[in-house]
Amino acid sequence: MSQVTRRELLKSAAALGAAATLSPALARPAHAQTTQKQELVVGQSGDISKLDPHFSTSSNDIRWSFNLFDNLTSRHPDGKLYPGLATEWKLTGQTTWTFKLRSGVKFHNGDPFTSADAKASIERTYDPNVKSMVATVLTTIDRIETPDAGTLVIHTKKPDPLLPGRLGFYGGQIVPEKYLKSVGPDAFNAKPVGTGPVKLGSWTKDDKLVLEANPDYWGGKPDFDRLVMRPIPETAPRIAALLKGEVDAITQLPADQGERVAGNATTRVAGALYAGLYVLAVNSKRPPLDNPLVKQALSHAIDREAIVKELWRNRGIVPSQPIAKGDNHFDGSLPPLPYNPGAARDLLKKAGYKGEEIFIETTVGYLTNDKQMSEAIQGMWKDAGVNAKVEVIEYSVRAQKNREKSFKGVFWSDPTSTLTDPDGMMWRLLGPGGPQDYWRHARWDELGNAARFSVDEKFRGEAYKEMTKIFLEHFPWIPILQPYEDYGLQKFVEFTPNPNQQFEIRRFNFKFKRA
Amino acid sequence: MRGLLGFLVPKLLRALVAVWLVTTVVFVVMRLSGDPVPLLLPPDAPTSEIMRVRRELGLDRALPVQYATFAANVLRGDFGRSIHFREPAFSVVKGYLGATVELGLTAFFIAALVAVPIGLLSAIRRNTLLDHVAMGVALVGQAAPTFFLGILFILLLSLKADLFPTGGRGDWKNLVLPALTLGAFAMASIARLTRSAVLEVLRADYIRTARAKGLAEWLVIVKHTLKNAALPIVTITGLQFGTLLGGAVVTETVFSWPGIGRLAIQSIYNRDYPVVQCAVFLSAIMFIVVNFAIDLFYGLLDPRVRPRA
Numbered sequence: 001m002s003q004v005t006r007r008e009l010l011k012s013a014a015a016l017g018a019a020a021t022l023s024p025a026l027a028r029p030a031h032a033q034t035t036q037k038q039e040l041v042v043g044q045s046g047d048i049s050k051l052d053p054h055f056s057t058s059s060n061d062i063r064w065s066f067n068l069f070d071n072l073t074s075r076h077p078d079g080k081l082y083p084g085l086a087t088e089w090k091l092t093g094q095t096t097w098t099f100k101l102r103s104g105v106k107f108h109n110g111d112p113f114t115s116a117d118a119k120a121s122i123e124r125t126y127d128p129n130v131k132s133m134v135a136t137v138l139t140t141i142d143r144i145e146t147p148d149a150g151t152l153v154i155h156t157k158k159p160d161p162l163l164p165g166r167l168g169f170y171g172g173q174i175v176p177e178k179y180l181k182s183v184g185p186d187a188f189n190a191k192p193v194g195t196g197p198v199k200l201g202s203w204t205k206d207d208k209l210v211l212e213a214n215p216d217y218w219g220g221k222p223d224f225d226r227l228v229m230r231p232i233p234e235t236a237p238r239i240a241a242l243l244k245g246e247v248d249a250i251t252q253l254p255a256d257q258g259e260r261v262a263g264n265a266t267t268r269v270a271g272a273l274y275a276g277l278y279v280l281a282v283n284s285k286r287p288p289l290d291n292p293l294v295k296q297a298l299s300h301a302i303d304r305e306a307i308v309k310e311l312w313r314n315r316g317i318v319p320s321q322p323i324a325k326g327d328n329h330f331d332g333s334l335p336p337l338p339y340n341p342g343a344a345r346d347l348l349k350k351a352g353y354k355g356e357e358i359f360i361e362t363t364v365g366y367l368t369n370d371k372q373m374s375e376a377i378q379g380m381w382k383d384a385g386v387n388a389k390v391e392v393i394e395y396s397v398r399a400q401k402n403r404e405k406s407f408k409g410v411f412w413s414d415p416t417s418t419l420t421d422p423d424g425m426m427w428r429l430l431g432p433g434g435p436q437d438y439w440r441h442a443r444w445d446e447l448g449n450a451a452r453f454s455v456d457e458k459f460r461g462e463a464y465k466e467m468t469k470i471f472l473e474h475f476p477w478i479p480i481l482q483p484y485e486d487y488g489l490q491k492f493v494e495f496t497p498n499p500n501q502q503f504e505i506r507r508f509n510f511k512f513k514r515a
Numbered sequence: 516m517r518g519l520l521g522f523l524v525p526k527l528l529r530a531l532v533a534v535w536l537v538t539t540v541v542f543v544v545m546r547l548s549g550d551p552v553p554l555l556l557p558p559d560a561p562t563s564e565i566m567r568v569r570r571e572l573g574l575d576r577a578l579p580v581q582y583a584t585f586a587a588n589v590l591r592g593d594f595g596r597s598i599h600f601r602e603p604a605f606s607v608v609k610g611y612l613g614a615t616v617e618l619g620l621t622a623f624f625i626a627a628l629v630a631v632p633i634g635l636l637s638a639i640r641r642n643t644l645l646d647h648v649a650m651g652v653a654l655v656g657q658a659a660p661t662f663f664l665g666i667l668f669i670l671l672l673s674l675k676a677d678l679f680p681t682g683g684r685g686d687w688k689n690l691v692l693p694a695l696t697l698g699a700f701a702m703a704s705i706a707r708l709t710r711s712a713v714l715e716v717l718r719a720d721y722i723r724t725a726r727a728k729g730l731a732e733w734l735v736i737v738k739h740t741l742k743n744a745a746l747p748i749v750t751i752t753g754l755q756f757g758t759l760l761g762g763a764v765v766t767e768t769v770f771s772w773p774g775i776g777r778l779a780i781q782s783i784y785n786r787d788y789p790v791v792q793c794a795v796f797l798s799a800i801m802f803i804v805v806n807f808a809i810d811l812f813y814g815l816l817d818p819r820v821r822p823r824a
Contacts, residue, residue: 206773
């Protein structure tokens with residue numbers, strides 16, 4: 001057996017894949033632009049680990065659990081919230097939300113969907129006995145009432161303007177109360193039953209997941225009889241499977257492979273601007289990173305445009321603030337974060353920086369291009385007079401350091417905007433007690449807290465504006481870019497990617513081009 | 516009978532010690548590698564939640580206590596529950612075993628059936644074009660990294676020539692490229708070793724004698740040469756067989772083959788202790804059983820290592 005690390009393997013596979021770009025595109029007949037297929041085959045970079053939606057938040061899992069199950073609300077690729085299992089919802093008091101539920105919906109086993117299922121599902125997420133992996137998502141909820149089978153009343157502990165949005169993402173999938181109770185959690189994970197557009201056929205680990213179309217789906221039967229997911233871990237074979245027509249769509253298409261897919265006669269690239277940012281998170285407790293001037297200098301010294309152009313082939317944009325483009329309260333008037341090595345040197349001098357080591361702790365491939373970007377940034381920082389060091393760490397070590405908050409300097413993070421709102425991104429991660437709580441600022445905290453519990457959007461907008469201003473003086477994150485999440489598709493697949501990594505194959509978003 | 520027992524028992528005991536050592540080392544190393552819990556929970560999970568899950572999985576207990584529980588359970592055939600999949604570790608590993616054996620056996624037979632005749636021919640036709648070409652190809656097979664060969668096969672035989680699928684498990688066509696890739700290294704080593712073993716024997720006195728007494732050349736080769744060259748060939752072939760069965764991480768990853776090697780690597784990344792332990796345990800058993808069988812086979816081939824009655 002060859003002793004090759006995964007890291008070397010990935011690198012070589014990418015190099016080989018790039019070499020293959022030079023080979024002429026495969027000639028395919030023109031009729032491949034339409035299809036009579038009744039089966040949609042998707043290749044993704046890894047297998048699913050769990051089918052129970054309350055036990056995973058990984059993107060390889062939620063792509064499928066969001067199709068087996070429905071939420072009360074549904075975040076479409078346009079970023080807006082649409083009806084799901086709830087047809088309408090409104091604030092009926094400062095701390096009370098009332099949801100009208102869709103009637104006539106049935107679970108895959110025939111049980112009718114009622115408010116009791118919705119109540120049980122939501123309560124299950126934070127029930128300490130269930131030990132779910134989404135226990136913190138819906139904790140603003142105080143209690144839930146079900147006045148009748150078609151109405152759900154949720155009382156929150158304090159005003160929660162974002163509750164409908166929270167219910168639209170992970171943690172909010174609705175599971176059947178009766179079936180779950182009768183079979184128990186392990187059998188439910190093995191044979192899940194939801195209300196979604198597909199139901200479970202079979203799952204052979206690391207081989208394939210087969211889902212059958214739900215003919216009675218309330219949103220209309222999807223445009224296929226069967227959906228197959230194949231885990232194809234390596235990039236080069238995943239792309240080969242697409243070019244050869246073995247799969248109809250692939251996820252996680254690296255930016256430098258896009259041309260190869262787009263240059264092929266029968267395939268195309270579809271992307272969505274990621275609902276989040278790629279940032280270097282900063283351990284602001286560690287000198288000299290406790291000095292805001294040093295962090296300003298670090299930000300000034302990074303040529304983000306070069307990174308986007310060279311490493312991302314322009315499949316990304318330079319951020320201007322800690323709020324992702326596409327989110328509520330994104331300030332379109334702010335310029336992209338500037339590159340100014342002269343200013344960086346002046347700021348370092350002003351800060352009294354004496355050449356202390358500044359560590360970039362990077363994984364290899366946890367984020368696309370993480371190591372390459374680290375090396376590029378190290379070079380840029382050195383040019384500005386910063387004593388920068390790159391240290392490579394394993395993904396599991398990163399997870400441990402993340403938990404213990406023991407990073408030595410700056411580290412890669414890809415904050416996801418779970419609510420299309422700064423509350424679900426910068427406040428969730430950087431707020432007091434959050435997973436990246438390395439920096440505190442009394443005014444910033446006060447504003448973040450007030451914005452979370454206010455139902456006055458104008459007030460919230462002002463609060464986030466001031467928080468952004470404070471952020472750009474202190475840089476608890478150094479935002480680097482907002483990338484596109486690209487998919488490779490056969491040309492006969494009509495599909496719009498969702499920025500939040502949901503793989504939406506319902507009627508409104510997916511169909512085959514028929515002849 | 517006593518002779519046979521005297522031959523078998525020490526070997527069996529040594530095999531048991533090897534299995535024990537392997538499982539213990541894996542147990543300790545996995546726990547030194549860190550905590551699986553942060554990988555299971557969302558990044559914003561509070562410490563109380565992390566402590567609860569650790570307690571739940573028994574990871575808060577002292578290492579010797581964990582080991583004692585583990586050992587007692589293994590003796591009863593219970594490898595614990597997978598942390599990642601939430602089902603018994605053994606049933607997880609079992610699901611991958613079929614694919615591993617299928618790929619390993621195919622790769623082995625391709626390797627052995629091609630390599631032994633090639634090695635033999637190369638030796639007999641030493642320093643001819645055939646010998647140079649065969650050994651050149653073998654050198655490439657031995658030197659080329661698996662991922663390179665694998666991706667090369669995909670690009671040429673699958674994407675360009677459209678002969679085989681790019682990966683995945685299915686009918687025999689899906690098996691060809693991964694088996695060739697996996698078998699390449701074994702094929703090359705067996706061919707090279709067969710060649711040198713046969714050459715060695717061809718220089719022996721008894722071969723000269725055989726030829727001198729006018730025996731037909733094919734009889735010299737089959738009866739005298741092959742039989743005497745068999746020992747090292749069987750040894751290397753057996754070792755390669757064990758390795759092929761033990762799972763092949765790179766081949767399985769390149770061809771998205773659902774085998775035990777990939778499972779083990781992924782489980783190490785996930786720190787899924789029970790699955791890693793079970794997979795390594797079963798791989799070790801397979802390796803040891805194959806070696807044991809070779810030891811017995813030696814006895815058949817060579818009277819000198821046979822136990823005396």
